[in-house]
């Protein structure tokens with residue numbers, strides 16, 4: 446695991462994007478959805494307080510984050526979950542004595558699927574057992590303080606219907622969870638595309654100076670994150686997927702042609718494993734029978 450420091454107060458804990466390295470043999474959600482694409486979770490640290498944004502892909506990863514925070518002298522730790530997908534909530538056991546904040550939809554998704562996740566039958570193995578649940582629920586917006594910093598937790602429907610992003614207005618910094626990914630968004634809920642586009646416009650309204658996604662390029666994270674045009678790149682790709690419903694010829698084009706504009710502008714970068722994600726996304730869009 447690599448520790449990056451995108452800003453004075455923000456640390457990224459990055460794992461994956463390592464050729465030949467696997468968490469476990471065979472198909473599993475840790476390698477296939479997370480480590481192959483690269484995944485970061487984050488901590489915002491000020492004075493002796495910290496907010497941990499997602500607990501990573503395993504309890505061992507969560508413990509790694511916690512040890513680092515201990516070294517930094519953070520005594521009061523609060524966990525915030527970006528959404529309910531397993532690669533974001535698997536390490537929460539490492540923080541089970543801390544408050545765990547999520548929006549109400551995230552908590553509801555986790556409650557509904559808890560038994561299957563703990564048995565390893567939800568997205569398959571590895572099981573997360575016990576699945577540590579949120580202890581504090583919010584709707585729409587919530588404010589948290591970390592030392593002298595104010596964080597705004599903002600609910601959104603992008604990528605999943607239960608996204609929570611963290612906006613640090615003082616630093617112009619948006620922690621985006623899975624609402625954006627470099628190279629392309631991973632489509633889990635194509636029926637929500639129109640809401641995703643609208644809620645991405647809401648994030649644009651914040652005018653962030655930098656954006657930090659959970660899945661992206663560690664070199665860019667280390668330099669402070671993506672520019673706000675990352676939001677436009679995500680919208681462009683969603684619109685192309687929508688067009689594929691009525692324009693079958695687009696489905697055959699390689700990913701680098703589908704997102705040529707954003708690539709040429711440097712808003713996102715082509716990371717090869719996302720070509721497989723793109724194929725999956727097209728299947729998901731067609732299966733959803735969007736009109």
Ligand SMILES: [Zn+2]
Nearest residue numbers: 530532623659
């Ligand atoms: Zn994810």
